[in-house]
Amino acid sequence: MHKQLVITLLLAVLGYASVNAQNQKTARPNIILIVADDLGWKDVGFMGSTYYETPNLDRLAAQGMTFTTAYTAAANCAPSRACLFSGQQSPRHGIYTVANADRGDARTRKLIPVKNRETLPDSVYTLAEALRDAGYRTASIGKWHLGPSPLSQGFTYSLAGDHRGQNKHVSPYGIPSLPDGPPGEYLTDRLTREALNFLDRKANSPFFLYLPYYAVHTPLQAPESLVAKYERKPKSPGQDQATYAAMIESLDTNIGLILKKLDALGLADQTIVVFTSDNGGIRATSRQDPLRAGKGSYYEGGVRVPLVVRWPGTVAAGTVCATPVSNLDFYPTFLDILKRPKPGQPLDGISILPLLKGETVAERPLFWHFPIYLEAYNPKLDGGRDPLFRTRPGSTVRLGDWKLHEYFEDNGLELYNLQTDPGEQRNVASANPAVVSKLHTLLRNWRTKTTAFIPTEPNPAYIAP
Structure with missing residues (x-):
């Protein structure tokens, strides 16, 4: 009787160990x-x-x-x-x-x-x-x-x-x-x-x-x-x-x-x-x-x-x-x-x-911040805001279907509805001031929270077109 009890307990322990090992694999894939x-x-x-x-x-x-x-x-x-x-x-x-x-x-x-x-x-x-x-x-x-x-x-x-x-x-x-x-x-x-x-x-x-x-x-x-x-x-x-x-x-x-x-x-x-x-x-x-x-x-x-x-x-x-x-x-x-x-x-x-x-x-909102310059790869094919740069300094936020771009050189704002315009071809900022205000506030608050650098110092080498 004692021997059978020991065997039963041993099998139970081994079974627990096996289950526990499998649980560990599941818990730590x-x-x-x-x-x-x-x-x-x-x-x-x-x-x-x-x-x-x-x-x-x-x-x-x-x-x-x-x-x-x-x-x-x-x-x-x-x-x-x-x-x-x-x-x-x-x-x-x-x-x-x-x-x-x-x-x-x-x-x-x-x-x-x-x-x-x-x-x-x-x-x-x-x-x-x-x-x-x-x-x-x-x-x-x-x-x-x-x-x-x-x-x-x-x-x-x-x-x-x-x-x-x-x-x-x-x-x-x-x-x-x-x-x-x-x-x-x-x-x-x-x-x-x-x-x-x-x-x-x-x-x-x-x-x-x-x-x-x-x-x-x-x-x-x-x-x-x-x-x-x-x-x-x-x-x-x-x-x-x-x-x-x-x-x-x-x-x-x-x-x-x-x-x-x-x-x-x-x-x-x-x-x-x-x-x-x-x-x-x-x-x-x-x-x-x-x-x-x-x-x-x-x-x-x-x-x-x-x-x-x-x-x-x-x-x-x-x-x-x-x-x-x-x-x-x-x-x-x-x-x-x-x-x-x-x-x-x-x-x-x-x-x-x-x-x-x-x-x-x-x-939730998704944010991007890029306070620098990236030159164009191909001015005709890049699809950027202008032919000289892929990106000029700015920030971006997406919330729901809306995406707002802010550019620091000219304080430009671009708003796109990605549901109806996934190619970001139609800037609808002027037609949606309330959306622009909401997203712009989110963006400014986020930059404050992350102490994001915003360039403001003029470049002395710049020549206005």
Whole structure:
């Protein structure tokens, strides 16, 4: 009788341990965050492109939730990534652009812009640090662009990431933290192989894999066989660059290998996979019609990006969410999933866990602030406010269907209804003074709250037209 009781108790304990282990896996899912570089909102099949081929990403979207109104908190590389990892808007961390803030012809800049910071301060408690302190193995494989190394910002393993923002896509790469492969090796392929090696490493703790590819950032380089394929393929209006298309297909193929590895390791059901881009695409390379402009602009084409989240058992397959979200939301969302306390610093996003579960979140304003200058890529094709700059100093707010732009040089205000005018072609500010007043007040109050710099000092080199 005593022996039977011991066996019964032992089985109960073992059963509890097994259930508890499964609960731990559920409570601390693995996380893979894949960030493409300069990939536009409509540069993938699941967002409507008929020229670019992305079967693996389309399958991922079919298995998870697609966000049709996803934004980045900045319209170019470094500030977008700084916002993602800090959970904070640019006025808090001071990274607004890449390199200097006074870009473009000095004679056409009316104001002295804010001085730009190029490295994320160590005082910021990053998303990677939060996950590391929650017991995660943290790895960054690919572009960093926020300082000398991800290892100083919460990652325990890093490869191919430093201060640089762009790189050759063919070996020899010249990346100090990535040994060159054989001549002609393709960087997207190499980063994937390194990521697969990381996934193969067995461990008892969950992992956070940050996989920021250098693709599809310039220079446009891709395997010749793929380029030839798209040169033969019928073009789509505004989407017809064969090398860019080949880069996208290569990116998609490699992401497919990551997903296949998760299946092979039996980890797919225990892993959140997030795919997005750091900002909008370059409009002269690929148009995002009906969205206006592209990378570097705060019109929709510069800040709206593709976003998919797959999390089996929590996110219903094949779902679509139209609620506006931001890459600022990743940090608080992961903390919410892990039931971790918020850090001792402001977080400007919200948890979108309710959206992932098919619920709703309260309507909120989204803000952008850009007190600097970015010169034009292509004056005829950029779609900016004027042909000289993609962006002049200003701020933007979106609330509901309304979006207000404020420009500091001339105190200009532009109001658009994104429901009826997603291309931001019809400025309806004069016809909607009450909406302008409401949004402008929100914007001014937000700038005060975040101590956002507003340029007012005249540029002595400026020559009025």
